[in-house]
Amino acid sequence: EAQLVESGGGLVRPGGSQRLSCAASGFTFNTYSMIWVRQAPGKGLEWISYISSSGNVIYYADSVRGRFTISRDNAGNSLYLQMTSLRVEDTAVYFCARHQTMAEGFDPWGQGTLVTVSS
């Protein structure tokens, strides 16, 4: 069974940095694109980044472009999100998910990891 487990969340000061990890198991990681989605407290879902299976195609939402960097380690079955210049409005639960075909959407998702940006 495909499974994703995020880690790395916590409390960080405004302007600080944080690195999130997503460990994949139960599927051939290097054949799937991956994404990050976040959800601010009490709010809806926001897609923030995509990385292709090989890592050579990357997209970002405008809200994080230039501050966040997505990457992957196919040998280690892991996805990462390096976050810098964090703002209070980046406070959210961050989910990683497998991006299936264009028509099939994101599935499965990890359980999420909470990042709180506060002074």
Added chain:
Amino acid sequence: DIQLTQSPSFLSASVGDRVTITCRASQDITYFLAWYQQSAGKAPRLLIYAASTLQSGVPSRFSGSGSGTEFTLTIASLQPEDFATYYCLQLDSYPRTFGGGTTIEIK
């Protein structure tokens, strides 16, 4: 960017009711639309993809329809575990975008 407008934002219903949620796209996305269910404190769960294809393991009371700019998610007979928030997601172009969500509460 493609905007997705869900309606209603909030729905009060009873067990056994038939409910329909609408998702309208700001431009033609053919059939590149998925529906998710999210219960409190949980990750989203894929229900429907390609506008009308039921994800494996999802009960048949859930169905999706539509194409182009107008889509619907229907729950034929609400069950207690269906009281949750539902989101549509467009997969036609980047940035991927979600609808604002529809919360179904118990009447």
